[in-house]
Amino acid sequence: MNARPTPAPQYPAWPQFDDGERDGLLRALEQDGWWRMGGKEVDTFEQEFADYHGAPHALAVTNGTHALELALEVLGVGPDTEVLVPAFTFISSSQAVQRLGGTAIPVDVDPYTYCIDASAAAELITTRTRAIMPVHMAGHMSDMDGLAKIANDAGVAIIQDAAHAHGATWQGKRVGELGSIAAFSFQNGKLMTAGEGGAVTFPDSESYEQAFLRHSCGRPRTDRRYLHQTSGSNFRMNEFTAAVLRAQxxxxxxxxxxxxxxxxxxxxxxxxxxxxVAQSRDERCERNPHYMAMIRVPGITEEQRNELVDALIERGVPAFAAFRAIYRVDGFWEKGAPAETVEEIAARCPVTEELYRDCVWLHHRTLLGTEQQMHDTAAIVAEVLGAR
Incomplete structure (x- = not known):
């Protein structure tokens, strides 16, 4: 007789909210202005977010993709420049480069942490390289020591894609204390959210002030005569979003x-x-906020992985297929792609080739559950795999 299957765990809901968000929305509603130039919520959130991450400055923006675009623009990314990005990441990491006219160069990732491989990045730097973009995959910070040495030796910048890494630390340092610009996301599934939103932290006043101008159509804070000092766009966060994020x-x-x-x-x-095989951890990443719980099943095909995800969802586990290799989606090749073929890039990204086929991730709300739910989750994964 077969044992009864493990029942579906009743994980905590996401997003989470309470009177903190309610009070914040009313506070924003009842103040004099609903946009950042007339209210107080965005300014206050920026200071609180900067302080939390150990950064001198933070700038709140419309979403995480815009955060990356703005940061890259401040770093001078544009035509005839290259940015090294992980081959295994969400497509915004590369598209932010490409939309500015730069070329995104995919770099293979570490087989244990799934973050950008520093040694592989070192081999791809050219005279056109403007920046290296480590993505702190699932909240695990990239090898910031190795990348900092490579960047310093080559004279290029680092921009941290910290969309998964709110509150992460590396060797006792928070994201904002590592001396580089970092971009965050507050999209609905992120570790703190207002549905959408983003932020950029800056290590110095000069880059922050330039970003402020560019996120507000090139217009200074006190301008009353439409004297736009730079090009830019409207990436301003509104007061209601900031009020929710303060509570988050x-x-x-x-x-x-x-x-x-x-x-x-x-x-x-x-x-x-x-x-x-579960995602490993570099002990130098002392605090991992765990945006995802990531596992691999080496040897299975992409189709089998997708069937595994479907089966887990049917059993009540919020599972997802891992990101595709960025060079294996049509959008990557529309503009700003390197002068290589898909197979040429794949040949130098063997880890990415395996990950995008055999990796599964679970939503971080699973990790807000009880200890018993962790046992039940593992039991369901074992049962689903055993039934294949």
Whole structure:
């Protein structure tokens, strides 16, 4: 007789909210202005977010993709420049470069952390390279020591794609203390959210002031005569979004503590399942907020991985297929692609070739569940794989 299948865990809902968000929305509603130039919520959120991440400055923007575009523009990315980006990431990392007229150069990733491989990046730097973009995959910080040395030796900038890494630390340093610009996302699934939104942190006043101008159509704060000093666009965050994000930031630390504790349990349980490999951790990444719980099943095909994801969803586990290799989607080739073929890039990105086919990730709300739910999650993964 077959054992009864493990029931679907009732994970916490996402997004989470309480009276903090309600009070913030009313506070924004009842103030004199609803946009950043007339209200107080965006200014206050920027200061709180900068302080939390150890950055001298933060600028709130419309979304995470715009955060990347704005940061890259400040760094001088445009035609005839290249930016090294992980081959395994969400497509915004490369498209932000390409929309500015730059060329995105895919770089293979580490087989254990899934972050950009520093040694592979070093081999791809040219005289046109303007920046290296590490993506802190699933909240695990990239090898910032190795990348900093490479960038310093080559005279190029680093821009951190920290869309997954709110609250992460590397060797005792927060994202904003690492001396480089960082871009964050507040999209609906992110670790703190207002549905959409983004932020950029800056290590110096000069880059912050330039970004401020460009995110507000090139117009200074006090301008009354439409004296636009630079080109730019309207990437301004509104007051209601900022009010919600202030409440989200206030509970982030406690949620990270819970996810760190639960991943130690769930990651260990998943690693005991035959054929399953959980994302590893570089101990220099001292605090990982765990935007995703990532696992691989090496040897399965992309079709089998997709069937696995569907089966997990049917069993009540919020599972997703991992990102496709950026060079294996049509949008990557529309403009700003390197002068290589898909297969040429694939040949130098063997880890990415495996990851995009055999990797699965679970939404971070699973890691806000109970210890029993971690056992149930692992049991369901084992049962689904055993039934293949």
């Amino acid at each position: 930031l206030a509970r982030l630390d406690g949620q990270i503590d819970t996810r760190e504790e639960r991943w130690r349990l769930l990651g260990g349980l998943l690693g005991e399942i035959p054929g399953v």
